[in-house]
Amino acid sequence: MLLRDLGEFGFIGRISALCKIHGSDVIRGIGDDCAIIKISPHENLLITTDIMVERVHFQINLQTARSIGAKALAVNLSDIAACGGTPKQAFVSIAIPEHLDVAWLEDLYRGISELAAEFEVDILGGDTTRSLTDLVINILVTGLTRNDETLFRNGAQQGDVIAISGPLGHSAAGLELLQKQRESSTQIYSPLINAHLQPKPHISVGRILAESGACNAAIDISDGLSSDLGHLCKQSGLGATIFEETLPVAELLRQASRELTTDYLEWILHGGEDYVLLAAIRPQKFREVKLAATEAGADLIEIGQFVSGSEMKLIKKSGIVVDLVPKGWDHFRS
Amino acid sequence: MLLRDLGEFGFIGRISALCKIHGSDVIRGIGDDCAIIKISPHENLLITTDIMVERVHFQINLQTARSIGAKALAVNLSDIAACGGTPKQAFVSIAIPEHLDVAWLEDLYRGISELAAEFEVDILGGDTTRSLTDLVINILVTGLTRNDETLFRNGAQQGDVIAISGPLGHSAAGLELLQKQRESSTQIYSPLINAHLQPKPHISVGRILAESGACNAAIDISDGLSSDLGHLCKQSGLGATIFEETLPVAELLRQASRELTTDYLEWILHGGEDYVLLAAIRPQKFREVKLAATEAGADLIEIGQFVSGSEMKLIKKSGIVVDLVPKGWDHFRS
Secondary structure, eight states: OBBBHHOHHHHHHHHHOOOOOOOOTTTOBTTTTTEEESSSSSHHHHEEEEEEETTTTBBBBTSSSSHHHHHHHHHHHHHHTTOEEEEEEEEEEEEETSSSSSHHHHHHHHHHHHHHHTTTTTTOOOOEEESSSSOEEEEEEEEEEEGGGOOSSSSOOOOOEEEEEESSSHHHHHHHHHHHHHHGTTTTHHHHHHHHHHHOOOOOHHHHHHHHEEEEEEOSSOOHHHHHHHHHHHHTEEEEEEEESOOOOOOOHHHHHHHOOOOHHHHHHOOOOOOEEEEOOOOOHHHHHHHHHHHHHHEEEEEEEESSOOOOEEOOSSSOOEEOOOOOOOOOOO | OOOHHHHHHHHHHHHHHHHOOOOTEEEEEBSSEEEEEEEEEEEEEEEEEEEEETOOOOOOOOOOOHHHHHHHHHHHHHHHHHHTTEEEEEEEEEEETTTHHHHHHHHHHHHHHHHHHHHTTTEEEEEEESSSSSEEEEEEEEEEGGGGGOOSSSSSEEEEEEEESSSSSHHHHHHHHHTTOOOOGTTHHHHHHHHSSOOOOOHHHHHHHHHHHHHEEEESSSHHHHHHHHHHHHHHOOOEEEEGGGSOOOOHHHHHHHHHHHHHHHHHHHOOOOOOOEEEOGGGGHHHHHHHHHTTOOOEEOOOOOOOOSSHHHHHOTEEEEEEEOOOOOOOTO
């Protein structure tokens, strides 16, 4: 059997079965944004890792070395944010094809270290080796949370507000603009393109959610709203209702949608890599948590509600109810 | 400038300069076998990572999926051993070319998880993605040590015994046998070939060295004796003298040496990937530590002494003294 037949999550399921867990200090293994390990009576260690491959995750001719490096770190910081953590250390492994210039590689590391410095993350090591073809970057990030502030995927309650910490679909639109190489429009659409090339991890929102005591579950939107909400629903044993009218749609997204003749709702519902947080928040406390986010210069937008059952529904502006079917990114099927 | 002009250690030096460390909890960043982070008044967290690339580190047609997986973990466990640690968790990132069968990949993970189980290591996650060409495996391992038992590269003292925890050169000989594809001799030479394909991390020796209170510095031999002893010398501000007559030479190594017309001393001094530990041990305590190792079914072999200065010398059996020049593995020059 080949991976494209099994799919990414089918494969992860199979290998997870091979990985039994023994340590009593392990709170979460495979299946959350981070592995979560108890290291003291009050503190959990968070660990997350992401591997990025040239021509699969990035194109050297479409973006700068700096932005490739920064994004490779950002996607990991976003996982720490989803667990409510403070990122601490990063480890960078890199397999380098011979033709890449040292100056280009230094720019890549500059991109990593600038973003690391912004979040006071120490780069403590890694590994460097040769690659015969593509550049491969694997970054692992550690973080810390208090035991009673750690956010999981599986705690959502019926009636919880579904909130996002920023607009969706910008990254998917930016990617499509890049792929169709509309160079004339690069300037106009730079906010969308930058959303794809230089996502910012929502660390401070993650901390606000964690400290609020009102966030029952969280995840970062890396695969797309439909997929990542699906993870929260499945792991919490709930269904969800999303209201289309509450989904923020930037004018620029509408404009790109018209120009590319792609429905922006597809980008919003299924486009990945926005790296905003998706959270389940106790309804009585939502206003208070949103206020805390606003005061910190961040945002929390109510887009729906967790409901009993296991189905995800989208209530269209017209009032029609449709199934929200996960069709986000699968690395082995896409 | 290209990497082959700068070399692996030149490149690491440059990128290290970009990675400033801020955290007061960081005991070691880049430059030791593991990053070392203080997580409690009594305990240090160890983190190490290794990236392995198809056709650079392994050949799919020369070895089994199980042995590739096991080795990818073993090289990390060996770094934990070099710091005197107990390994705890592993994270496996993998970029998979489309043609690989799921059953083959499950065997790879079986190799990882079997070795992990042997050392009670939990596999807590990782990342899976597509690769367009080569298989890439990055494993990261965490470990723990007591603060006062952590082994570093930089503590060797003048007069310390230089000891190794097993024979050297077997892996290099095994690799050469594999490369020259002497299939007829695979049976005879299987101990050498297995030393290359299935190295065993010397965790228990590492723990014995750590608990002894007599080990002033340690490293694992991954790049070759001359290179790795060079690291201990440089970081400890010392030189070293190695006595050829004390270096163990298995009869099988002599036999392979004759058959391949390669000097076995080259394998022993410069061949990498044996993953035995190289340690600086206080001379007054050496017998005691060696006894503890023997009782645990392991070994410690005295092969030389740390001396003042910065030069490494080899005293040949003939009594002639020659310079021992590091010429171990460099990923960008080899």
